[in-house]
Amino acid sequence: MKKILLFLYFLPVFAFAQKTTILKGTVNDKNKQPIEQVSIKYNNVGTTTDKNGNYSIRIPFKEEITLVFSHLAYRTFTKKYIGNSRNGVRYSVVLSSKTEELKEIVIKDNVRNAQGIKKIDVAVVKNVIGPNAGVENVLMTLPGVSNNNELSTQYNVRGGNFDENLVYVNGIEIYRPFLIRSGQQEGLSFINSNMVQNINFSAGGFQAKYGDKLSSVLDITYKKPTETATTIDASLLGASATFEGQFLNKKLSTITGVRYRDNSLFVNSKQIETNFKPKFTDVQTYLSYEFSEKFTLNFLGNFSLNNYDYQPISRRTRFGTVADPLELIVFYSGQEQDKYLTMFGALSADYKVNNHFTLTATASRYNTQEEEHFDIAAAYNLGEVDANIGSENFGEVDFSQGIGSQLNHARNDLDALITNVQVKGTIKKGDIQWNFGVKYQKEDIRDRIREWEMIDSLGFSIRPPYHTSNNQPYQPFEGEITPYQNIRKENNVAINRVSAFVQFNQRSFWNEHEVFYNLGVRTQSWSVTGNGIASKNQTIISPRGQFAIKPNWDKDMLFRISGGWYSQPPSYRELRDFNGDINVDVKAQKSIHLVTGMDYSFQMWDRPFKLTTEMYYKDLSDVNAYSIDNVRIRYRADNVTKAYATGLDVRLNGEFVPGSESWVSLGYLKTEENIDNQGYIARPSDQRIKFGILFQDYVPNLPNLKAYLNLVYNTGVPGGSPSYANVYDYQSRLRDYKRADLGVSYIFVDANKQYTTGWMSKFKELSAGLELFNMFDIQNSITNTWVRDVYSKTQFGIPNFMTGRVLNFKVGMKF
Template structure:
């Protein structure tokens, strides 16, 4: 073991050769060779010959910046890091200088000026996590947190899961409504093998993005130019991605199929189960260039989650060292859920001229969800014998609570969301105008039938908000009622019209670069519930961003953004704890201010960037809620006000040459005041966040790579039992600590081709091991509240997440 650690973290400096080769052919957009392109690197230089060819050598284990320049073409800069004696083939196409050089400069800093984090797709591919994908990378960023490794949902700067916008190719994406447990989610909508670009904003985003309070994740799927196929297999499932172009590159197509099975994680938890999940997802993205001006696109998705869950037993130890307790539960019954989602979107991009572009989109989303379960549990809470000399040491010696409960649900939901939108982009000199309008119609049919009966020592525990029950001391003659009972049938129609207009401008003041964006959104919606009188609402949302890059020797960028953000209610926000719909619920609103700074510098002759942001939110008309695993239940009354403020810091760069890693830190405080009773912690009040994403390789064996993902979050509020006063339950869960390690070995790729044998059939073939939760930390996400009629005590028993799990994976590209 010591030798293995030494290999990973203190590799020997052993090399067969000291240099690597870079060569290629430089051409213009018409594939014509460019002669006399100046190539400079490490105070050296060379030029291309009459055929555009070049070749030079660089040292290994060092990042070398190479500049390709020509008086008639735009300069490009490329970084090379040789991990061994290899040959790099780099054949760029240079663009002529008459293609508006200033616009290229604006784009280089544009994302930073907007406060948008650009995430490399290779980081999504390599990062280790229980739910590998884009969301897994987000959770290593400051201000983004999630204590449930089985869920792809995340909280941003004090917001909840429902406050995050997700776009794929400019189309808003929705998630299922009834899911209450992270292990039911299966697959995120976003297929990481189809992605071209990933942009993320944790707040202060532009008016062009929709009406949510917390964040924006903007994904672009790629348009392939050549054939490619990728297969990934592991003990958690697999995926196949196939792509190609047709009709002289006019038609591009990419197809992704995924399968997921979370039983490997569920079987590592403290509840023994029979678990048969089937999570399947099929996505297609087509793009056809009808002409130079008109492009047609089609995006579709079909997903099916069959979740069959049969708990058998559970044994959980909790309490303190001095007073340990143990919960033992025996189950009968099962849960059978199904979540079927269908999504399709057709869009058209029309370039009127070089300054005006129009985009029209028609989309439809349908989700059909069934949540059916009957589960009976008999439980015993007992004191554990802590006397080391006792024959019963470590066993339960006295029962503090004995009881049983039955949970029943027959919940069905069918939601259909249709939308049509038109967007325009106009460039006028230094100004870029954007505007759009969208009409959306939602229909949700929902049947809720769920109840819970609690019994202890033969006495049914009645709901605490009903009449006084003095059992077992006094007989009670009233009817037996479930402890919880929710029955409702809802048919809701919501119509929305929203639009935005914004202008961006980049200018200079005394050689200082200034970038500005001003915009406003408007949102009108009409709610009709169960054929009752409809309710009309309107909100406006002005937003602004200003960034300045001073003409200083240090590379610094300062920015400030914010505005009045609003989140009109979706279906879940209109429904209260009893399942009743409240069309009068208003939009939650927030005054949001973000101030940030980017500092780019070189360390160890390698590029680094330090990003710092401070933020403040003042929230009004808040719709307070409770969280149970990933299910959010709203009060639907706008009777709360809240605030959030914090600091996010991230340092990213090449801690190891050629591999981008980062360290992040976040501080957050968010509280709410319900019915003017005073401020208490919100369910997402996670004060401290620390994350590390680290990539490394063995210098004398560069094909052996390691990836480390570390997350530390301080404890969240532990919630409260049903029907209880949340002001009386302000205890917190334990801190969340998790480390995942992955090791992969490249058998063949573009830098390590194999000419014969089995591996010659692949463009890339990798094998890997993933060790989740290295230190086997028992993290909890929520409490299970157990009580009995005799003591009338309620015990908050932590629901622990997954333990240490080993996974094997294969990756193949053709």
């Protein structure tokens, strides 16, 4: 009831209206080629098109204005426009040269929809509320995408794990660190949202031009600046600064971002009392130099340094039921000192052979140097809580079920170097397009593992589970103390990969119906050398296809089907088993995808909306089963598992409030696996129900005061199992994940509100606001800590709760 009252209390904030709307479109020439640097203005407000001919401008709502499209090489076009119910339609023009007649067309972006790719508005990314605000935070509001850890930017898609997602920035594949165990160690996502221009996402059935993974593709394009500007964002969680500009007669464009992150505000709201000193720093730059109209050279660079110093002090967790409550009290000593240094550099060259043929060559290198050092001792007491309301000791522990201690030690060091060279090409003529490419990649990993764990219960050292004489505490063992877990390995692994793809795309008409289709095939060949042992060369072939039809109906509908045989050749993580041993003969995991979908665009309340539905089925073979501890994935390093995933995704997005895109998403998923013919059980990512809302609004009488609401509900996933235990014996689930984040900000300066005098005249944008994370202070759990009851030898799963309610203040400016 309290939650309902709180929601009703905040409800008036959401009942806003707006006085402006956003007009978007594309400017092309008569050959359907985009025109860059076209000026679009009305009154004193204006913008320019980017390299793809796209523009976006905010205009008054239901007020007639005069739009002026101008360019030195083309005739100026003037259009009177009213932002009424048609503001949702992409308004685009074709400009003619000085000697040609001007034409006007209205286009809808059907090609991307036909390919099953979701385009995410960059403005939404900048405004979304969440502990890790950015691109990944928006993804987690989409159906089929989930993550129960607000401190992590990793995400699961339709039953896959974190390692099954492809991420590209300007066509270059991005990698993530190897040793990170918890979300609070991650710090920053690679993607700097202030540098982003376009965001495309596919949750399955993606094209052959993308790489060899099983789940999804996130395709990011960093922008080429058209103006000189500096953007600064600051909050209690950190700060960022981004500089962009053009130089050398606009031939050189550059955008550089610096970020600093401090997660202590969130960690201090958790159940564990700690001394926490995180330092997450990131520097990125994207440079582009245009030598001529045909040749452009680009550079993308990144430097990231995460220093993680962690000293746990104590923990107090209550769990169980109202009738049978239990409490775990832990006192810690020791510390953890981790360091993650990553460096990435990529040089690419774009060459336009002619109007129909372009080539892109890229060379990149990624290096990660990771240190994971900790010595942490924990003494615990697991007790029964007095639940008798009339008792003098009500709420206190009156009986201890388990008393013990645990010592964890690690000196793990990893150095990985990934180098690749690739060439891609596009041949386009009319409605037919060919894409092709070839890539060579070499991975050199050096991994040193020194990790052990000692467990003591009531004075008895717990022997390893596999030990032949483990009858404690009834028969004490008088031999030497043996660690419960002990891994001492040094792995030197080299992987060489060669991959290639070719893809055919066409857009045509079948009678009066518009159709889109593409057919493609990928292949990859690789070999592994590890610790002096070489594998046989392995090869996979991955055919993929997509077909879509847009019927010539009164209703705006599009139907599509896609799928293929997808394969994921093993990475180093997949080659290493629970004990740190390397299996160089691990095969590629395989999955047959079948995805069917429908898009229905319609008008509601005189505003544009779209309903998107997709059904999918994945048949997986040669699966490399795994377990998850927070964000750490540990593989079996074999292929004795088969699995499947099936589900339904529904998303309704549109202008619930005029001029602001919001959406509601609902997903159903069922994914199970059969490990070594033991029978089907739920996979670690079996998130049955997913419900999300992303809502934006304005205050009626104060349109510059805006509100953003992010609601997520996920049903519980399997809670895992203790080390060395059979997962078939532990199939309980974590509690459902429920979270609400609210943000309110005031816009002092933006494109529609400029000042010519005073101190605010120095700003192009200026805003300030408050963010309330986990608004209802719900305790969500991400994993279990397993504690042994010495009397019954029962393992209790103690939930590790995530962050509580946190208030953050932020300010943003651009000048």
